[in-house]
Amino acid sequence: MTTLTAERLVRLAYKYPSLENSWFLIACACLSVLNQPQEIPKVYHFALRQQLLEFKNDENLLNDKYLLQLAQDSISSSDKFEELSSIGIGLPDVLIPFTYYSKLPLGFKFNQSTSIFEFQNLLTLKFREVLLKVCGLIGIPKTINSLTYLKNVTPTNFRSHNVPQRPNLINHTNFPSSQIIEEDSCGTRLDEQNGIVDTIDGPISPNSINTPVVIDNLKQGSDLWNKVYSNNLNRKIRNQIYQAYPDLWYFIYQGYYSNILSYSQILSDKETSLCIITSLIPQDVNPQLKGHLRGALNLGVPKDQLTDVRSLVFDICDWVGGNYWKGGKDSVAKL
Numbered sequence: 001m002t003t004l005t006a007e008r009l010v011r012l013a014y015k016y017p018s019l020e021n022s023w024f025l026i027a028c029a030c031l032s033v034l035n036q037p038q039e040i041p042k043v044y045h046f047a048l049r050q051q052l053l054e055f056k057n058d059e060n061l062l063n064d065k066y067l068l069q070l071a072q073d074s075i076s077s078s079d080k081f082e083e084l085s086s087i088g089i090g091l092p093d094v095l096i097p098f099t100y101y102s103k104l105p106l107g108f109k110f111n112q113s114t115s116i117f118e119f120q121n122l123l124t125l126k127f128r129e130v131l132l133k134v135c136g137l138i139g140i141p142k143t144i145n146s147l148t149y150l151k152n153v154t155p156t157n158f159r160s161h162n163v164p165q166r167p168n169l170i171n172h173t174n175f176p177s178s179q180i181i182e183e184d185s186c187g188t189r190l191d192e193q194n195g196i197v198d199t200i201d202g203p204i205s206p207n208s209i210n211t212p213v214v215i216d217n218l219k220q221g222s223d224l225w226n227k228v229y230s231n232n233l234n235r236k237i238r239n240q241i242y243q244a245y246p247d248l249w250y251f252i253y254q255g256y257y258s259n260i261l262s263y264s265q266i267l268s269d270k271e272t273s274l275c276i277i278t279s280l281i282p283q284d285v286n287p288q289l290k291g292h293l294r295g296a297l298n299l300g301v302p303k304d305q306l307t308d309v310r311s312l313v314f315d316i317c318d319w320v321g322g323n324y325w326k327g328g329k330d331s332v333a334k335l
Contacts, residue, residue: 003319004042006071010062013050016308017057025130026309029278030316033138037146041078041153044127046071048094048120053106066104081153090156124158129266130275136256137279166263167213170204221258228295270301274309281313282324286333293335
């Protein structure tokens with residue numbers, strides 16, 4: 001069953017004005033948590049085009065003939081790109097068709113192709129980043145599937161090209177190349193004298209650890225935690241998690257907040273907060289949702305955005321179908 005139609009894509013983009021620059025991030029996170037990764041390419045191709053247009057708060061746009069055509073063309077192009085990707089053909093850029101470009105009810109934001117390229121490249125990075133950031137909330141398998149669907153419809157110009165965004169914690173070249181790595185009785189290749197061991201990513205040694213990056217990550221993770229949970233809640237919640245299982249706390253702090261959530265070069269803390277809340281709503285986890293709703297306010301997210309996120313997520317949940325809340329929608333935490 002198809003979840004996103006042209007009408008629904010246009011609704012997501014224009015029904016909630018406070019989310020004019022983030023609706024696609026919310027939709028992407030929600031579809032991933034609902035295990036609908038095949039719908040993400042539709043959102044991506046529509047956002048690549050729709051976000052090139054100026055925004056106007058006008059409910060008449062929901063029924064505009066040419067915006068609906070733009071959405072339908074985006075659905076079609078995402079399907080076509082999936083086919084081309086499966087046979088190894090390079091994928092072209094995603095632009096607004098000239099056949100009805102001048103008939104759209106909204107003006108164009110950019111006048112130069114360079115600006116369009118940079119903007120769409122950043123948009124692509126944001127799609128990848130939101131899927132990575134919700135990984136710790138929805139599970140690795142769903143994230144792998146969502147990012148794979150996204151990669152398969154990403155124009156060749158915007159592919160990641162195997163270059164990570166975050167600074168690497170390990171420098172694999174930080175030891176003399178002339179040192180010999182031998183295999184021990186367990187099959188692990190190492191040089192005991194120099195402390196070198198082999199890993200799936202290549203040889204490492206104590207000197208390979210990028211200590212400044214580790215320290216910076218831990219500081220950023222701590223800062224974000226303290227911003228989200230203010231007024232002494234930071235220690236209280238930390239202690240609750242630690243008492244439940246210390247290893248869980250260190251995974252959340254060292255592995256998730258420090259290395260993933262606190263990285264703000266692509267998504268701001270506010271955008272990250274909206275995507276966390278999006279991921280929590282369908283999971284019926286009110287204790288965590290309440291904390292992150294208050295945390296969003298602490299980060300400066302306007303209350304109307306939080307209200308609109310709730311409604312947008314309800315829309316997608318309704319379209320997918322299913323019973324997500326034991327107490328119904330009214331039981332979902334809100335401000």
